[in-house]
Amino acid sequence: MSLQTATIQDLHPLSQAEADAICAKHDRLWTSKPGGARAVFAWKNLTGLDLRGRNLCDGDFTGAILADCQLQGARLDHANLFGADLQNANLTDASMRRADLRGACLRNANLTGADLFECDLREGSIASVDRVQGLKVMEHQNRVGEMQGAILAGANLERSRLSGVMAVRADFTDAVLKDAKLVRANLKQCTMTGANMAGADLSGADLAGADLRDCILVGAKTFSWNVSQADMRGALTDQPSGKAVSDLPYKTMIRDHARWCETGGAEGAPSVFDNADLRALETVRGFNLTALSAKGAVFYGLDMEGVQLQGANLEGADLRACNLRRADLRGARMTGAKLASADLRDAQMGPLLLGGDRILPCNLTGASLKNADLARADLRHVLLVDADLSRANFTNAQLRQANLTGAQKWGARGLGETI
Structure with missing residues (x-):
């Protein structure tokens, strides 16, 4: 039996009305209403159609042409997109969790902010039986590249x-x-x-x-x-990035600083952690580290829940993926800090009262808070000038008198509250 290549040019083209009807039946199936049916677009041509925000979970798009489709915010979880052509498709913020994208072409597709958790994007091809030619490998035109130029x-x-x-x-x-x-x-x-x-x-x-x-x-x-x-x-x-734990007794130093804070200076000693790599500490949960100096320090992934860092200098520090839930960061200087994907839920990031009418705001000028979770955080008077807040979550956060001048807010949630 021979194996030959077939170019698919004559797949059945669907109109927008036909696609909408299939989507409507799929919705009825998902909501347990009569007349529902699974969305099956296998070997169909949907070029340029508008499927924005549609629920197409578990849909069958095997070998379908979805080039130039508008699929922003569409739900395609567990969908079968084996061998599908998604060239130039707009899949911004689409949910494609555990979708089968083997052999799919995503050339120049826009998947900004899309959720592709546990997706299968490996190589793959589809073969069909032909009575004359034997097996034919089914290929769309311009399949070369797969994800070349994709966003x-x-x-x-x-x-x-x-x-x-x-x-x-x-x-x-x-x-x-x-x-x-x-x-x-x-x-x-x-x-x-x-x-x-x-x-x-x-x-x-x-x-x-x-x-x-x-x-x-x-x-x-x-x-x-x-x-x-x-x-x-x-x-x-x-x-190690910068000064490693093996170079200095950081565990002892961090406890000395905490003791110095707790006793008002009677015991312990203040410590400086500028440019230190503190990842090996694993946790400083609940530590009192008021006025800590850790400029350019690496805290990546550290458990810092409930830590007290009032007035701390964390300029340029790497706090990505840190657990800073309920942390006290009032008056902290965090200019240029990296806080992408940090958990800052319920964190105190308001101003530090200095007496009288004087306050010291939490300074996050130029900081990166991409994908950070700041739900319910106290951000009163915070300085977020030129900060990157892309896809950050500010749901129910207090933002009164916050300064967001020049901040990047693309995809950020919860910034509709009074500022």
Whole structure:
């Protein structure tokens, strides 16, 4: 039996009305209403159709053409998109958790902020039986590239499978790729600035010429990877950044500082942690670290719940993915700090009262709070000038008299409250 290639050009084109009718039946199925039916778009041509915000979970798009489709905010969880053509599709903020995207073409697609948790994006092809020619491999036109030029800025790709994927010049800025499988992936000239690849398997991956500035590679497997001419300035790896714990007795110093704060200076001693790598501390939960100086220090992933950092100097510190829930950061100086994906729920980030009418506001000028959770946080008088608040959560936060001049607010939630 021979194996030949077939180009699909004559798939049945669907009109917008026909697609809407199928979506309506799918909605009825999901809401347990009579007359419902699963959305089946397998081997259909949906080029350019508008499916924004549609619930298409568990839908079948096997081999379908979805080029140039408007799918912003669509729900495609567990959908079968095996071999689908999604070139130039707009999937901004779409939910595609555990979707099957094997062999799919995402060339130049926009997946900014999309949720692709545990998606399967590996190679794949579809073969059909032909009485004359035997097996035919079904391919859409222009399938070469797969994810070439795709935009996945801020997308969640945690635990996704991308082994062998072709993603030349794709944009993964600030994407979450924790524990993702990227074995032998072609990521040449990709933009991965600030991407979180902690625990990812990059064995044999080609990252030649990639932009890896400020990315997180803690616990990543990098056997036989290629990072020739890649820009890795500020990348966080398992190697100490700045002064390591082995260089100074940080555990003793942090306890001395806490004791000094608790006793009003009678015991212990103030300590300076500027440019220190404090990741090995693992936790400072509940510590009193008032007025701590930790400029440029690395706290990444540290458990800091309930820590007291009133008036602390954390300028340029790396607090990404830290647990700062209920932390007291009143009057803290955090200009240029990295707080992406930090948990700041219920944190106190209001002003520090200095007596009389004098206050010292929490200063987050130029800080990065992308994807940070600030639900119910006290942010009165906070300085967020030129800060990046993209996709941050401010639900029920107190923002009275907060200064957000020049702040980037794309995708941020909860900023409709009185400021």
